[in-house]
Amino acid sequence: MAEDKPWVLISEVGDEGFHEDVVDILKQHFHLICLKEFLKNPVLHGPKIQAMLMWNYSPAAEPSLLSCLPSLKVVANGGVGIDHLDVPYINSLGVKVANTPGVVSDATADMAMALLLASARMVVEGHLISVDPKTTHVSQSLMGVEVTGSTLGIIGMGHIGYKVAQRSKGFNMRILYHNRNRRSVEDEQAVGASYCEKLDDLLNESDFVVLVVNLTPETTGLISHRELSLMKPTATLINVSRGLVVDQDALVKALKSGTIRAAALDVTHPEPLPRDHPLLSLPNVLITPHTGTNTHATIRKMVHLMSTMFISSQSSPAAFKGFTLVMPAVAVGNVGQLAVDLLVSTLNMSRAGYFHTDCLIPMAGNNPYASCKEDAEELHTPAEVYTAAELKLAVLQMRAPIIQTRSKKFRQQLVSWIKASGFSRTVVLSSSHSYQRDDQQLQGTPLRYLITPSLLTASADALKELGWREMERIPAFPGVKDADAEPRLCIPGGGITKGLYTDSCDEDLPLAVLLLFCSEGDNIPDAFTLVNHLNDWLHLLDSQSQEPNSKWKVPTSWSLLFGGGIPPALF
Numbered sequence: 001m002a003e004d005k006p007w008v009l010i011s012e013v014g015d016e017g018f019h020e021d022v023v024d025i026l027k028q029h030f031h032l033i034c035l036k037e038f039l040k041n042p043v044l045h046g047p048k049i050q051a052m053l054m055w056n057y058s059p060a061a062e063p064s065l066l067s068c069l070p071s072l073k074v075v076a077n078g079g080v081g082i083d084h085l086d087v088p089y090i091n092s093l094g095v096k097v098a099n100t101p102g103v104v105s106d107a108t109a110d111m112a113m114a115l116l117l118a119s120a121r122m123v124v125e126g127h128l129i130s131v132d133p134k135t136t137h138v139s140q141s142l143m144g145v146e147v148t149g150s151t152l153g154i155i156g157m158g159h160i161g162y163k164v165a166q167r168s169k170g171f172n173m174r175i176l177y178h179n180r181n182r183r184s185v186e187d188e189q190a191v192g193a194s195y196c197e198k199l200d201d202l203l204n205e206s207d208f209v210v211l212v213v214n215l216t217p218e219t220t221g222l223i224s225h226r227e228l229s230l231m232k233p234t235a236t237l238i239n240v241s242r243g244l245v246v247d248q249d250a251l252v253k254a255l256k257s258g259t260i261r262a263a264a265l266d267v268t269h270p271e272p273l274p275r276d277h278p279l280l281s282l283p284n285v286l287i288t289p290h291t292g293t294n295t296h297a298t299i300r301k302m303v304h305l306m307s308t309m310f311i312s313s314q315s316s317p318a319a320f321k322g323f324t325l326v327m328p329a330v331a332v333g334n335v336g337q338l339a340v341d342l343l344v345s346t347l348n349m350s351r352a353g354y355f356h357t358d359c360l361i362p363m364a365g366n367n368p369y370a371s372c373k374e375d376a377e378e379l380h381t382p383a384e385v386y387t388a389a390e391l392k393l394a395v396l397q398m399r400a401p402i403i404q405t406r407s408k409k410f411r412q413q414l415v416s417w418i419k420a421s422g423f424s425r426t427v428v429l430s431s432s433h434s435y436q437r438d439d440q441q442l443q444g445t446p447l448r449y450l451i452t453p454s455l456l457t458a459s460a461d462a463l464k465e466l467g468w469r470e471m472e473r474i475p476a477f478p479g480v481k482d483a484d485a486e487p488r489l490c491i492p493g494g495g496i497t498k499g500l501y502t503d504s505c506d507e508d509l510p511l512a513v514l515l516l517f518c519s520e521g522d523n524i525p526d527a528f529t530l531v532n533h534l535n536d537w538l539h540l541l542d543s544q545s546q547e548p549n550s551k552w553k554v555p556t557s558w559s560l561l562f563g564g565g566i567p568p569a570l571f
């Protein structure tokens with residue numbers, strides 16, 4: 001449905017704009033128009049543009065440009081930092097701002113480690129000597145500092161900071177961190193990190209100080225003369241956040257005078273630095289051109305996330321072609337939702353957007369998967385879509401009941417969205433009242449499945465191997481022998497399960513239901529059972545843990561489920 005694709009404005013493909021590698025993703029979702037082309041006739045193109053996709057800070061979201069885009073709905077930034085955007089101003093135009101958190105964390109943490117190791121072990125200096133045509137012998141004076149067993153201070157323990165800690169654990173480093181909020185004891189223990197409430201203590205004790213904070217008024221100039229003077233003369237400063245977090249004049253002085261040993265910077269202010277900037281001629285500085293997220297895999301994940309932000313139940317381009325969709329039926333004990341929670345938190349799925357519908361009871365709440373206070377402050381809504389692009393998996397999590405009279409409308413919206421999005425199959429996680437089983441349903445395990453004819457062909461072998469039982473149809477009038485009455489599907493407490501399955505059969509939609517007979521109560525064990533069965537089929541996790549449930553990561557919100565108290569760090 002090419003005509004349904006939204007028009008988006010980008011700076012260009014190549015050099016300073018989007019890499020050739022990601023153009024296929026962009027073209028799959030959008031009609032692209034490059035800035036140069038746009039500027040030839042803004043009056044003609046302006047009204048078509050629904051989104052602006054920024055890459056490498058371009059196109060700049062300036063009033064002169066935004067005023068030519070009356071239909072603009074979203075400014076989506078490739079990258080997590082949005083310090084270059086005037087968010088209140090953009091919002092005041094009725095335009096949303098989106099970024100790509102989560103998917104950049106691994107690559108950025110890798111870059112922090114690369115800079116740390118390269119600076120400590122003088123990798124660049126060693127390379128230059130090795131390739132210098134004048135080199136005839138290798139001097140032993142090129143001496144680095146030991147990384148293994150040293151002390152690392154992480155300033156900013158969000159997603160990226162935490163990933164730096166995970167990597168540093170492998171180097172047997174003593175890890176200190178400073179953050180607005182302390183992480184949970186479990187998080188700290190998992191990487192062996194100690195919280196330094198006072199930044200000064202971290203600066204005093206660390207051999208390597210890594211900056212991983214967002215640029216905000218509080219973090220601008222966070223590292224200046226005083227902070228640098230607190231660091232060890234043998235210490236190295238690594239910056240993968242933003243150039244303005246460091247007072248660069250103070251840094252130049254500290255590096256010249258030996259206040260600190262070295263600096264390794266992926267970010268500076270400005271970028272690139274003027275060619276005569278003193279930082280460029282210091283021997284103890286390593287600078288990379290803000291390439292923390294520059295890997296083929298990461299830019300593809302970023303662009304995929306930017307593209308799938310545009311999800312609507314009305315019309316949607318085939319944003320999830322070939323993906324499997326997993327969604328809960330809001331049913332007995334909320335077993336499906338709990339199972340989906342386990343998927344989202346274990347697979348670290350990224351929120352791609354929300355499913356817009358007027359059929360669910362409106363609600364909003366904190367981020368159920370938060371691991372720190374900043375994350376918890378994110379607003380979450382009743383129907384949201386999360387993706388793990390590398391697994392070709394999406395989930396639609398639902399957190400509110402369906403308004404009773406709108407169940408049919410909701411099913412219609414779902415079916416048309418699933419079709420338009422190009423999912424190759426949908427798996428509905430459901431449950432039904434245990435106590436209403438008939439005699440045959442009492443046999444075997446409490447798991448049942450249903451599958452539509454259009455998915456059966458592709459899945460018959462897998463189902464045979466899994467040995468699951470199909471949900472039994474029960475007599476229309478139990479006890480009455482009537483040859484004419486067709487046995488019927490009966491799923492008490494199953495919410496939309498039966499309706500959605502029946503609609504999907506009629507619509508030729510490849511859909512399966514995995515259902516557990518259970519009772520209301522503590523349904524966490526049921527959620528584990530259901531998600532383990534799903535994993536037996538879809539193989540989403542590699543780990544073959546002895547203890548089947550320990551491979552799943554429980555989301556923070558579960559501590560609220562049964563009156564466990566509210567974690568003070570979250571609210």
Ligand SMILES: O=CC(=O)O
Nearest residue numbers: 079080081104293
């Ligand atoms: O700098 C990189 C980002 O903001 O993601």
